Amino acid sequence: MLHSDAPCSTIGAMTNIPDLGEPQSDPPRMAVELSRPTLRSLLHLAWPIIVARSAQVVVGFSDAIMIAVLGEQELAATTTGAFNSFFFFILPMGTVFIVSSFSAQLIGSGRAREAKRYAYYGLVVAAGFALLIAGAGTQVDSALEWFPFEPRVRELMLTYMSIRLWACFFVVGLEALANYYQGLGNTRLPMLTQLLAMVLNVGLNWVLIFGNLGAPALGVAGAAWASFISTVVAFSALFIAFQTGFRVPEGEKPEDQEQKDHGEGARMRFSWSEFGRMLRFGLPSGMNWFLEFGAFNFFVNVVVAGLGTTALAALNAVMQLNSVSFMPAFGAASAGAILVGQVIGAKRYDYASRAMWLTLLTCCVWQGAVGTACLLMPELFMQAFNLGDEEATELFMSTAVRMLMLSAAWQLFDAIVISVAESLRAAGDTSFSMWARVAVSWLIFAPGSYWTVAKWGGGDVAAVLCLVAYLGILAAVLSLRWATGRWKRIQLI
Secondary structure: OOOOOHHHHHHHOOOOOOOEOOOOOOOOOOOOOOOOOOHHHHHHHHHHHHHHHHHHHHHHHHHHHHHHOOOHHHHHHHHHHHHHHHHHHHHHHHHHOHHHHHHHHHHHOOOHHHHHHHHHHHHHHHHHHHHHHHHHHHHHHHHHOOOOOOHHHHHHHHHHHHHHHHHHHHHHHHHHHHHHHHHHOOOHHHHHHHHHHHHHHHHHHHHHHHOOOOOOOOOHHHHHHHHHHHHHHHHHHHHHHHHHOOOOOOOOOHHHHHHHHHHHHOOOOEOHHHHHHHHHHHHHHHHHHHHHHHHHHHHHHHHHHHHOHHHHHHHHHHHHHHHHHHHHHHHHHHHHHHHHHHHHHOOOHHHHHHHHHHHHHHHHHHHHHHHHHHHHOHHHHHOOOOOOOHHHHHHHHHHHHHHHHHHHHHHHHHHHHHHHHHHHHHOOOHHHHHHHHHHHHHHHHHHHHHHHHHHOOOHHHHHHHHHHHHHHHHHHHHHHHHHHOHHHHOOOO
8 A cells, every 4th residue: 555645754764854955055165185086995885886776686685596596477567567667767866976976076076065965855855756756656657558568467566666656766866875875985874774674675575475484375465565665765764864964983083083073073064055056967868777677677678578477577586696796896886986076076087097997897796707607507596586486487597597697798888887977977977978878778778679689570589689899889989988088178166
């Protein structure tokens, strides 16, 4: 049953925003002197982000593992329902990613006291989109009728999404606050909240999916409620820390911590002009993710779903595994973006290029190892999925193993895309990234995969190869953009 009071909760979370008006002016400050980026500094920032992002993926992975024993239809409905719910969240999430860019550049330019306002702006974005999605959520049933799902899969998917979509404010708000802290260099506090969400989700899955500890066995609905509750609790914990100024010691020099205390503890007045500037750079970032994800959503719900429930369940299982292995690279790319943003704030563009290349090399080494493992040991990784029926499991495994082996081909392309894209976002170069992703995803990937698979009968092998081609083209386009150096001309702050 839907929570009718969820939108009210989004408004209540905003009551502590300072009075509207122009921001208080800070004394003029010189850009801080930042040291040359090193692999050690990158990994120091990266490991808490890696843990936090991996914890997020474990949530989806645990849903898939636990639901799989209920059957192929339940697995397809839960994983695809989670994927489709994320489609609603990705635009506001991508928008608030820019909070990290602002806070990183502000602290690099010696203006850390201004950073906290951008966390509030991110919460305003979360609240606004939560209201929009609450209205759009009423049309999910009609929307699902357009896709070639089996009736039982569609019914279960609707059940999952009807619960999960009410978590929009908490999902996006958690990202906004996490990006604020990450931009300041405090990556451990967001990590702790994500670990809290992971532990709660796994425990609640066990209780609510299977009916343990006296709870009713809710199946797919139980997985959705577990994700909803764990997200609300994690956001609440981080929001309380944000409001009270609580922080996790990072081990910096005293003067560095003084900078962060100014950023986390100062109360600033809300500025509509600053909020508009954040949207100017943040919305292209959000549209970037939204439109690209829309093409992938089309790929999953139309192209792959047309191959049948087995192929749909197999692809989603492969994507869950790839999400787990991808998170260290995404964490390193996010840490690299923090370094890029901070040194750009200090006007050290030579350091920005070094930070990007360090990030790229780190991500490629990891993703290369992942691709090798997928190619050599696919059966080992897919053993986690047991559908509870021997014949169904055998068919599922043969399809999923084939897809997982082919996924080795896109790993390095994925590493290049995320490393360069995050660095461009840190520089404020969000509009080019948006148009590049839109052009490649909607003019090449979506129609190409549809004709190759749906019209020409390419099957699941062709579907995965279309993904490889898409990531390869996008990696080349974004790399060329960075090489031009045009990101140096953008004034974010």
